[in-house]
Amino acid sequence: MNAWALTKRSLFYLAVVTIVVVSIFPFYYAIITSFATGTDLFRVQYWPHSITWSNYENVFITGHFFQNLLNSVIVATSVVLLALLLAVTASFALSRVRFRGRSLLLLTILAVSMFPQVAVLAGLFEVIRFFHLYNTLWALVFSYTIFVLPFTVWVLTTFMRDLPIEIEEAAIVDGATPWVIITKVFMPLMWPALVTTGLLAFIAAWNEFLFALTFTSSNTTRTVTVAIALITGASQHEIPWGSIMAASVVVTVPLVVLVLIFQRKIISGLTAGGVKG
């Protein structure tokens, strides 16, 4: 190996290391901070000096953080299940049955997912008040449908379109109705797609902020994102960074673990159709 090739190789690995460090350093730093208390918190440290759990205890003892976590789980799970239920049958219609105006319908659904959320905020607020859902978790399940449903329909439609015709033809010959085809023939093949879509939708719902901020108003109905955003100290100069970082770590660790486990599926879900179109 000559000198030039060696330099090139070193530069390449330098780039690789930079990418990894930049990607994970902020999260690493949040974890270090979450374990620091007292004066340690106000001394910049690149390595953890000591590990204490007091920030975590604080987060769970004061406030309603546990309730907020539970709220996020309930909202995200409900909206994902609801969206999948509506999307599976709709995607069958959109991918396997040919009818007039289908492309237009698909474009409309895509357009909904491009909506700026603020544009529907006033109208949604009115609808939510009308159904007496304001400051309940249902307000969030209801409003999150606007971005979870179009996304789910899109990904599942792309996936179902690629399922082999022969299976469906065989089922039709056997006298299966569309409902039977979906539940008995396609569903067993669709588990991977359902898991991916569900996971991506769950992450989107878990991370949502604008609707959660606007449609809930009490500590016990808030989701974790709003709870973290609203953690404040006694004054501007006493922001409890240790507790904020502890809460952040608690909220993020499950997501990071899920994402790392389902890495391949998530990447294929994110790019589904993106390059085919």
Place this chain on the structure above:
Amino acid sequence: MATQATSTAASAVPYIKPHRSKLQASRLRAAALFLVPMLAALAIVAGWPLARSIYFGFTNATLDNLYTGAQLIGFDNYLSWITLPSGKVYYSGILVDPQWWNAVWNTLRFGITSVTLETILGMLVALVLNAEFKGRGIVRAAILVPWAIPTIVSAKMWAWMLNDQFGIVNNMLMHLGLIDSKIAWTVNPHTVMASIVVVDVWKTTPFMTLLILAGLQMIPRDIYEAAKIDGVHPLKVFWRVTLPLVRPALMVAVIFRLLDAMRIFDLVYVLTPNMPQTQTMSVLAQQNLFAFNNFGYGSAESTLLFLIIALMTILYIWLGRVNLGEGVQ
């Protein structure tokens, strides 16, 4: 949300006979039945609220009189004027509201800078990940971390790192000798926008990378081998081969990120609250709606934001069509 899938799912459905058979009729009935719940759901969470938001934009509604007494005032929220006896004309409304134009300008500046940076960085990282090397799996896992972290959490994490007194960013820069006094990144009017852009780029470059990488991986390797044998310079290969071939995937990624950036709310709301230098259209509209009790005015602002984004989308589809036509010829 940066997770929309895109494609034209409309093509490639074979098999139904041209004439209307009994089977086809029953399938159409089933399809209609399957579509109704989904469409009803979308109508009630998207269609109707959008229509009502637009309607509220033409009223003087406040949070207290939504049902009682909000009156239609035409286009007054957008533009109205009074002629004084002296002949002087006073204009008011969003179209002459400096705060609104400031927000428009901020949003555009943010969107264009951050998406440009994300595209360049995303391309670089994708090129690195497209090469074969030991530990590629680890790098791909690592870049997913910023994407997986909730925006609110990343805003808080960076707020702490960018803290003027105890932040690690100032500490690093001081040690490197790049700055000689501590900078209050998220409060200083000159650096707030840069802070927002940096955090957004950090958080969304992974999405860009993954979409570009998927495009890169569809390019057949033989092309590169042929170019290598012919002794073509790698940079030339990039401009002449890689970039044109990856362009469709790149364009999709760019437009999705751009539309997403135009509606940014949470990062600004949490990282730099109440800073006029970073106030975006979404933040301004939300505050008018729910914090300042200008429900009608805020609705009108959100309607304008909707129009701007709709216009961009239509423009994109239209441009896409034109390109498609040229490609066919």
